[in-house]
Amino acid sequence: MVDGATAILPDFEREKAESYVIFRLGGEGYALEVMRVQEVMDVESMTEVPGGSKSLLGVINLRGHVVPVYDLRIPFGLASNPNPPKMPSVLIVEIEAGNDARVTGLVVDRVSDVLEFSPDQMQPAPQLGLGKATPFVRGLIRHQDAFLLVLDVDRVFSALAKLNGEGV
Amino acid sequence: MAEDQFREMFYEEARELLIGLEEGLMDLERRREDRAHLDRTFRAAHSLKGAAAMVGLENIARFTHGIEAVLDRIRSGELAVDSDMITTLLEARDHLAAMVEGESMGSPVPASGDLSDRLASLLRGSAAHTAPVAAKPTPPPAPAAVAKAPMATPAPPPALEAEPEAAASPANPAAPPASPAPARKPRTPRPRKAAAEKKPRAKGAKARAMDAAGDKAVGYRILLSPGPDTLRRGVNPLGVLDELRDLGRTTISTDPELVPFLDEIDPERCHLTWTIDLDTDAPPERLEDVFLFVKEDCAVAISERLADGRLRALASAEGLPDPGALAESPPAPPRADAAPPAPPPAAAKAGSGNGAVPRVMPVPMPETPPVRPASPAASAAAAPGARPHARIRVDAIQLDDLVGLAGELVVLSDNLQAMREDPHAAGWLHALEALDRVSREIRDTTLELRMVPVDELFSRFHRVVRDLADRSGKEIDLKIVGQETRLDRTIVERLGDPMVHLIRNAVDHALEPPEERLEKGKSRVGKITLTAGHEGDRVAIRVEDDGRGLDRERIVRKGIARGLVAPGTPADDPRVINLIFEPGFSTRDDVSELSGRGVGLDVVNDSIRALRGSLTVESTPGKGTAFVFRLPLTLALIDGLLIEAAGGKFVVPLTQVEECVSLSGMGPALAKERPCVSVRGELVPMVSLRNLFRTNGQLPRRQELLLTRHAGQRVGVAVDRLVGRVQAVIQSLGEGMQVLNRYSGATILGDGSVSLILDLSAVVSESLVADQGAYSTPSIGVRAEVFR
Numbered sequence: 001m002v003d004g005a006t007a008i009l010p011d012f013e014r015e016k017a018e019s020y021v022i023f024r025l026g027g028e029g030y031a032l033e034v035m036r037v038q039e040v041m042d043v044e045s046m047t048e049v050p051g052g053s054k055s056l057l058g059v060i061n062l063r064g065h066v067v068p069v070y071d072l073r074i075p076f077g078l079a080s081n082p083n084p085p086k087m088p089s090v091l092i093v094e095i096e097a098g099n100d101a102r103v104t105g106l107v108v109d110r111v112s113d114v115l116e117f118s119p120d121q122m123q124p125a126p127q128l129g130l131g132k133a134t135p136f137v138r139g140l141i142r143h144q145d146a147f148l149l150v151l152d153v154d155r156v157f158s159a160l161a162k163l164n165g166e167g168v
Numbered sequence: 169m170a171e172d173q174f175r176e177m178f179y180e181e182a183r184e185l186l187i188g189l190e191e192g193l194m195d196l197e198r199r200r201e202d203r204a205h206l207d208r209t210f211r212a213a214h215s216l217k218g219a220a221a222m223v224g225l226e227n228i229a230r231f232t233h234g235i236e237a238v239l240d241r242i243r244s245g246e247l248a249v250d251s252d253m254i255t256t257l258l259e260a261r262d263h264l265a266a267m268v269e270g271e272s273m274g275s276p277v278p279a280s281g282d283l284s285d286r287l288a289s290l291l292r293g294s295a296a297h298t299a300p301v302a303a304k305p306t307p308p309p310a311p312a313a314v315a316k317a318p319m320a321t322p323a324p325p326p327a328l329e330a331e332p333e334a335a336a337s338p339a340n341p342a343a344p345p346a347s348p349a350p351a352r353k354p355r356t357p358r359p360r361k362a363a364a365e366k367k368p369r370a371k372g373a374k375a376r377a378m379d380a381a382g383d384k385a386v387g388y389r390i391l392l393s394p395g396p397d398t399l400r401r402g403v404n405p406l407g408v409l410d411e412l413r414d415l416g417r418t419t420i421s422t423d424p425e426l427v428p429f430l431d432e433i434d435p436e437r438c439h440l441t442w443t444i445d446l447d448t449d450a451p452p453e454r455l456e457d458v459f460l461f462v463k464e465d466c467a468v469a470i471s472e473r474l475a476d477g478r479l480r481a482l483a484s485a486e487g488l489p490d491p492g493a494l495a496e497s498p499p500a501p502p503r504a505d506a507a508p509p510a511p512p513p514a515a516a517k518a519g520s521g522n523g524a525v526p527r528v529m530p531v532p533m534p535e536t537p538p539v540r541p542a543s544p545a546a547s548a549a550a551a552p553g554a555r556p557h558a559r560i561r562v563d564a565i566q567l568d569d570l571v572g573l574a575g576e577l578v579v580l581s582d583n584l585q586a587m588r589e590d591p592h593a594a595g596w597l598h599a600l601e602a603l604d605r606v607s608r609e610i611r612d613t614t615l616e617l618r619m620v621p622v623d624e625l626f627s628r629f630h631r632v633v634r635d636l637a638d639r640s641g642k643e644i645d646l647k648i649v650g651q652e653t654r655l656d657r658t659i660v661e662r663l664g665d666p667m668v669h670l671i672r673n674a675v676d677h678a679l680e681p682p683e684e685r686l687e688k689g690k691s692r693v694g695k696i697t698l699t700a701g702h703e704g705d706r707v708a709i710r711v712e713d714d715g716r717g718l719d720r721e722r723i724v725r726k727g728i729a730r731g732l733v734a735p736g737t738p739a740d741d742p743r744v745i746n747l748i749f750e751p752g753f754s755t756r757d758d759v760s761e762l763s764g765r766g767v768g769l770d771v772v773n774d775s776i777r778a779l780r781g782s783l784t785v786e787s788t789p790g791k792g793t794a795f796v797f798r799l800p801l802t803l804a805l806i807d808g809l810l811i812e813a814a815g816g817k818f819v820v821p822l823t824q825v826e827e828c829v830s831l832s833g834m835g836p837a838l839a840k841e842r843p844c845v846s847v848r849g850e851l852v853p854m855v856s857l858r859n860l861f862r863t864n865g866q867l868p869r870r871q872e873l874l875l876t877r878h879a880g881q882r883v884g885v886a887v888d889r890l891v892g893r894v895q896a897v898i899q900s901l902g903e904g905m906q907v908l909n910r911y912s913g914a915t916i917l918g919d920g921s922v923s924l925i926l927d928l929s930a931v932v933s934e935s936l937v938a939d940q941g942a943y944s945t946p947s948i949g950v951r952a953e954v955f956r
Contacts, residue, residue, distance in 0.1 A: 045921055047816065047817075047914075047921060047922040047923065047924065048815075048816055049908070049911070049924060050814060050816065050860075050861035050862075050863075051860075051861065051908055051910060052908060059901070059914055059922045059924070060922060061916050061920055061921065061922045064572065064576060064916060065899065066899045066901065066913075066914040066915075066916065066922050068901070
């Protein structure tokens with residue numbers, strides 16, 4: 001699949017191409033620049049934070065650092081997973097916060113791939129029609145007869161921060 | 169890249185120098201006669217100027233020159249220190265600090281023309297009231313007093329007029345710690361602008377005493393005497409000679425007599441002293457640049473060779489006694505490491521006799537007059553003194569990592585200790601104990617690195633108090649006790665604002681004006697005392713004044729008016745005083761210039777709480793008020809109690825727990841409309857974590873009650889189970905979770921799981937607020953606990 005996406009690109013295009021982590025969430029396929037993803041991990045244990053916002057699933061120990069983990073379903077307006085996986089896949093994502101980058105975990109349904117796309121393969125996202133996820137989508141990429149929604153992860157974080165600020 | 173690094177180093181150095189400068193200026197006012205102090209202050213300005221010029225920050229160097237010039241005049245006795253002058257200098261220092269910070273932030277701040285003018289006018293003023301001083305014997309016929317008059321006749325260079333311009337000239341990185349005696353290169357009179365532009369080193373103040381004849385410099389004579397350790401430090405003096413060769417025609421000679429016999433020779437030591445005659449057009453600044461990197465341990469004396477063959481001392485680098493200082497006190501005994509001043513031709517040989525390498529070769533000007541009798545002690549003290557203690561710079565992030573690692577090691581050790589229970593483990597008990605000891609030592613050492621004396625913070629307040637006193641028209645004496653007490657760097661940094669706030673309050677609200685104090689039989693001068701000291705495992709910092717004391721009547725009236733306490737609460741209720749920590753509570757009805765800008769003591773309280781500290785207040789009417797901060801020694805690590813509540817494990821800082829009691833058998837009783845329990849006869853309000861966390865499920869048969877103190881009152885926090893003691897390395901929760909006040913952070917336990925750290929006092933406040941919704945009419949009993 002990876003080859004299928006990249007082989008057709010001419011060389012100069014490939015240089016500009018960017019890698020995306022492809023994941024699924026609530027039946028949709030999403031893409032997120034690989035540069036923003038530090039790693040993908042299966043989380044065995046998470047510490048709940050009583051009193052935290054609903055989207056805050058808990059905190060985990062990422063090699064000695066305490067990292068919060070959020071459920072993307074809440075800001076995306078999706079119903080919470082009826083049978084949550086025992087070991088959810090967590091995208092460890094870097095947030096640019098002033099001078100120091102912080103990391104945060106985002107729970108997704110399944111991480112499937114890493115693919116390369118050139119910039120001209122991305123189409124602008126429609127202003128309507130993507131439901132609550134609209135503000136978080138930067139564009140669409142056509143892939144295998146379906147569209148991948150390219151995530152604007154900074155907007156996701158500002159939405160999460162807002163949810164946190166409002167408390168529970 | 170390299171330049172960036174130099175800049176970074178400059179900013180750091182500049183910040184330190186600015187602190188030194190400020191302290192120096194403050195002390196200058198108080199100890200006007202202390203020459204050593206004055207010299208140190210001057211040197212701070214001087215070094216700053218040099219450092220700025222070195223990294224190409226000309227405008228900073230120029231502006232600093234203005235300050236330096238004034239200090240120079242004070243040194244030479246031409247300017248008398250007064251309060252206004254110090255104010256101007258301090259303002260200039262502040263502007264300088266802003267310029268430095270501006271550069272470091274990438275948004276340069278221009279030099280303040282107003283301040284430059286004021287500095288310049290100080291210099292001009294020096295002419296007026298120093299005429300008698302200037303009249304002291306200056307052998308060259310030119311009457312100095314005349315030369316100093318701003319409207320001088322054209323004959324002597326218009327030195328003073330040129331001075332302000334000098335401030336606008338490229339700085340001179342290693343200008344001599346200017347002394348009144350050695351005259352500088354004279355200039356022919358010329359229009360001031362031209363003088364400033366073409367002759368940047370218009371340090372004309374010294375030039376005015378020159379005689380007119382034979383003063384044309386044709387070159388320089390430089391004596392370079394490397395220190396014994398120069399070669400060991402990796403400095404190659406030959407490089408310096410090469411650089412001088414680049415400047416012009418040189419004649420370099422050395423005295424072979426200085427080289428010891430072969431069997432005495434130390435090959436790692438430089439035994440030579442060079443005499444360099446240099447013919448060049450380069451300005452002295454350029455020359456001094458050459459010696460920039462060697463001046464630390466080499467003695468360098470630069471003099472100008474005049475047309476008539478005489479030498480005129482020009483500069484002395486660090487490490488040399490100020491030639492001026494020597495000249496000032498002719499009978500001054502040579503400093504231990506200084507060869508006696510010898511006339512230049514003999515200088516090269518001085519000291520060769522006794523085998524000691526002459527470190528210092530001042531070239532005094534033959535006709536240097538004794539200007540001012542300075543006591544030998546004073547000149548010794550004025551010797552270029554190093555800062556009393558060296559400080560190391562540690563990268564903050566690395567340091568935090570180290571602290572984190574050390575903490576992890578302790579955690580690991582704890583974990584291993586738990587294996588002791590296994591009877592077969594006896595074999596590694598030794599290793600285990602060693603690990604325990606080592607890990608704790610590492611922790612203590614690394615924590616030590618974070619500790620700084622509170623003096624770094626306290627010494628700032630001299631300035632603050634001075635400014636406040638100026639503005640309020642009150643007379644204030646600041647006393648500091650226990651400044652050597654050490655605290656975590658982060659705490660010290662964050663204590664600044666709260667303390668400034670309290671000091672401001674003390675000046676504005678508490679201290680009476682002088683007349684009022686006299687009427688009350690107090691001394692005219694109000695006193696503010698800052699005290700730091702240890703109290704168990706905490707550090708207590710007191711901010712104390714001897715002013716009016718808190719007006720309890722008024723506080724309770726306000727409290728009643730705002731519904732914070734029940735009507736009829738007596739003014740001597742011990743809790744009344746805590747009302748001043750309520751948000752928006754101010755007993756002052758008018759907003760004054762100094763305080764009352766909408767920031768109340770509640771903010772101070774919050775910031776202290778964020779440092780896991782507490783704030784209490786003691787006040788006696790008419791006698792004064794003391795605010796006491798109690799702070800943990802460090803923020804990085806806490807001793808904690810691991811508890812279980814609502815199905816999760818939490819860490820509670822041990823310092824917040826006074827006592828643990830079992831709750832079985834003393835079921836919660838509703839008293840004053842909220843659950844309370846009786847602990848040894850005392851009725852204690854109870855907060856349940858289960859309620860707060862909204863957990864349902866079976867209540868354990870036995871609950872544990874953590875007794876904590878909240879706003880001077882005992883409160884019990886009920887938890888499900890006590891697990892044990894842990895040492896917790898505190899990590900901050902992500903930004904998004906800071907809204908959750910109840911957690912002061914998180915920590916990683918020995919088994920790798922994450923545990924949240926509960927802030928009991930926040931939990932109690934939160935629970936009380938939640939309860940208030942539940943009870944329609946809060947009684948005094950409930951309200952009282954909201955006191956913070």
